[in-house]
Amino acid sequence: MxxxxxxxxxxxxxxxxxxxxxxxxxxxxxxxxxxxxxxxxDLDPDFYHKIRPGDFIVAxxxxxxxxxxxxxxxxxxxxxIGAVLAKSFARIFFRNAINTGLPVVECDTDQIEAGDxxxxxxxxxxxxxxxxxxxxxxKPLPPVMLRILEDGGLIAHFQKHGGFKLEGx
Amino acid sequence: MGQTxxxxxxxxxxxxxxxxxxxxxxxxxxVMAQDGTAPLAIQVFRQMGGKNPFDPxxxxxxxxxxxxSPTESISNLHKMMREFAWEHGCHLYDxxxxxxxxxxxxxxxxxxxxxxxxxxxxxxxxGALGAFATGVGSTDLAAALISGRLWxxxxxxxxxxxxxxxxxxxxxxxxxxxxxxxxxxxxxxxKAVEYTGSAIKELSMExxxxxxxxxxxxxxxxxxxxxxxxxWEWLREHGGGEFTAFSSDPDAVYAKVVEFDxxxxxxxxxxxxxxxxxxxxxxxxxxxxxxxxxxxxxxxxLEDLRVAAQILAGRKIHPRVRLVxxxxxxxxxxxxxxxxxxxxxxEAGAAVVTPGCGPCVGTHNGVPADGEVVVSTANRNFKGRMxxxxxxxxxxxxxxxAASAIAGEITxxxxxxx
Ligand code: SF4
Numbered sequence: 001m002x003x004x005x006x007x008x009x010x011x012x013x014x015x016x017x018x019x020x021x022x023x024x025x026x027x028x029x030x031x032x033x034x035x036x037x038x039x040x041x042d043l044d045p046d047f048y049h050k051i052r053p054g055d056f057i058v059a060x061x062x063x064x065x066x067x068x069x070x071x072x073x074x075x076x077x078x079x080x081i082g083a084v085l086a087k088s089f090a091r092i093f094f095r096n097a098i099n100t101g102l103p104v105v106e107c108d109t110d111q112i113e114a115g116d117x118x119x120x121x122x123x124x125x126x127x128x129x130x131x132x133x134x135x136x137x138x139k140p141l142p143p144v145m146l147r148i149l150e151d152g153g154l155i156a157h158f159q160k161h162g163g164f165k166l167e168g169x
Numbered sequence: 170m171g172q173t174x175x176x177x178x179x180x181x182x183x184x185x186x187x188x189x190x191x192x193x194x195x196x197x198x199x200v201m202a203q204d205g206t207a208p209l210a211i212q213v214f215r216q217m218g219g220k221n222p223f224d225p226x227x228x229x230x231x232x233x234x235x236x237x238s239p240t241e242s243i244s245n246l247h248k249m250m251r252e253f254a255w256e257h258g259c260h261l262y263d264x265x266x267x268x269x270x271x272x273x274x275x276x277x278x279x280x281x282x283x284x285x286x287x288x289x290x291x292x293x294x295x296g297a298l299g300a301f302a303t304g305v306g307s308t309d310l311a312a313a314l315i316s317g318r319l320w321x322x323x324x325x326x327x328x329x330x331x332x333x334x335x336x337x338x339x340x341x342x343x344x345x346x347x348x349x350x351x352x353x354x355x356x357x358x359x360k361a362v363e364y365t366g367s368a369i370k371e372l373s374m375e376x377x378x379x380x381x382x383x384x385x386x387x388x389x390x391x392x393x394x395x396x397x398x399x400x401w402e403w404l405r406e407h408g409g410g411e412f413t414a415f416s417s418d419p420d421a422v423y424a425k426v427v428e429f430d431x432x433x434x435x436x437x438x439x440x441x442x443x444x445x446x447x448x449x450x451x452x453x454x455x456x457x458x459x460x461x462x463x464x465x466x467x468x469x470x471l472e473d474l475r476v477a478a479q480i481l482a483g484r485k486i487h488p489r490v491r492l493v494x495x496x497x498x499x500x501x502x503x504x505x506x507x508x509x510x511x512x513x514x515x516e517a518g519a520a521v522v523t524p525g526c527g528p529c530v531g532t533h534n535g536v537p538a539d540g541e542v543v544v545s546t547a548n549r550n551f552k553g554r555m556x557x558x559x560x561x562x563x564x565x566x567x568x569x570x571a572a573s574a575i576a577g578e579i580t581x582x583x584x585x586x587x
Contacts, residue, residue, distance in 0.1 A: 018552070018554050023531045023532065023553075023554065027235050027246075028240065030208055030212060030246070062354060067290045068290040069306070070306035070307040091388065092306060158218065159216075159218060163316050164312070166192070167194060
């Protein structure tokens with residue numbers, strides 16, 4: 001997997017799926033590029049315009065709690081965010097992110113401030129904070145999730161194998 | 170080594186003995202998706218190369234989140250769901266049938282020992298029937314639709330022992346809000362919660378659904394309960410089929426065991442904007458409200474409407490308050506009609522809307538204005554949840570919401586129940 005590089009946008013704990021994409025939009029359309037314009041809108045109305053492709057969302061505990069809406073990771077991906085870094089993730093969001101091919105990185109985000117330049121190396125399992133000159137270890141993903149992420153998400157996994165091919169991974 | 174309920178159900182579904190921490194590919198018994206998640210699941214199903222669902226009789230599509238449709242774009246998504254269900258012979262619950270989780274527990278197809286995945290986070294509700302039921306995203310759902318299987322990490326279990334009885338005027342909703350306040354929003358992340366103890370056993374099935382429903386509000390994957398005579402009676406009443414019940418072995422291994430004494434708690438209220446920001450009602454009583462809402466998969470069932478009617482009978486809601494009521498399903502609606510509950514509520518000033526989700530999730534039927542305060546029986550009070558980030562949402566039991574609608578401010582319901 002390639003090394004990702006971008007700037008940090010910081011958020012707090014318990015960022016829920018309603019903040020990521022409000023329910024008032026998500027039911028309207030399957031056009032994720034359109035929905036992406038509203039990413040994090042209730043927390044920062046201007047957020048979409050601040051993103052440069054490849055930037056990271058960096059948050060605290062329990063990122064993505066709330067509903068099962070897969071629109072949440074998809075909207076983040078379509079807003080051209082390279083990865084989400086958090087101290088921990090809510091269960092369904094974490095699954096959905098892997099399934100849709102959005103890298104999710106569990107690490108100590110206290111060592112990252114807004115605007116820091118980061119390099120995320122999933123294969124080596126480390127985040128380099130280039131601004132601060134510190135290396136932050138990543139909690140490794142279970143092999144089953146790595147397999148799905150490597151295949152490019154669950155859709156690609158199914159296209160490739162015609163079903164689940166995870167036994168013995 | 171002994172096993173928990175979660176380990177036993179997943180062992181059976183995976184066809185081998187499994188333990189917490191393992192990742193397994195397991196058979197699923199039922200899949201469900203609603204109109205906020207099904208269209209994407211259908212799209213992904215096709216992208217994955219899906220032709221037919223693994224077993225259409227195990228597929229449930231529910232139009233509830235925006236029902237009846239408020240806009241043409243949503244109408245087109247509904248049409249996509251209907252056409253899929255009709256083409257393949259899946260179960261379709263259309264406008265007015267009710268909230269997905271209520272129609273599923275009323276269907277008779279979900280029971281003890283089942284593995285159910287739903288593209289909706291409150292799928293954990295069916296844990297009250299002894300089912301391993303959990304919320305997934307649309308892509309997972311599409312994979313399950315095609316293959317009838319899905320991968321799961323076998324969760325560790327937290328056993329939550331609730332000592333009762335609950336005091337008068339304190340309900341299942343107060344119990345679960347109290348627990349969430351203690352556990353916090355991520356206190357059970359990735360875990361199964363097993364609710365037990367006299368306070369749980371004394372609850373009706375309806376009350377148990379309320380408690381299981383909000384397991385996800387502490388991050389849990391499933392919220393399981395032991396099967397007893399009340400469970401079997403519910404299943405008989407709803408035409409349930411054959412099921413195998415599991416209970417945890419005496420030497421099962423738990424991540425932890427937590428005990429709560431609920432014999433002297435007050436009615437509880439979750440304050441904006443977090444479900445775990447919970448206070449006893451005395452602390453927030455007097456907070457002015459603009460809208461009250463009774464409904465949802467948490468508290469839109471018959472006993473919820475009944476207690477609201479008991480409080481509102483012969484009274485009028487406050488002149489500056491709107492009260493919106495959404496029965497959880499068509500069945501609940503009809504029974505409430507037959508019992509005169511709806512007449513009582515409407516006479517008191519309530520607006521009864523179609524069974525479904527609308528106000529809970531801000532799609533229509535009661536979006537609050539800027540700066541307004543809502544007290545609701547729902548399960549979430551995140552900023553923007555009801556469609557306006559400038560409103561504030563308090564969560565409480567149907568009794569507390571009904572009493573508050575009369576007083577025009579958050580109110581302890583107990584004096585109204587005497
Ligand atoms: S009633 Fe609310 S919480 Fe329940 S399924 Fe509908 S939107 Fe979700």
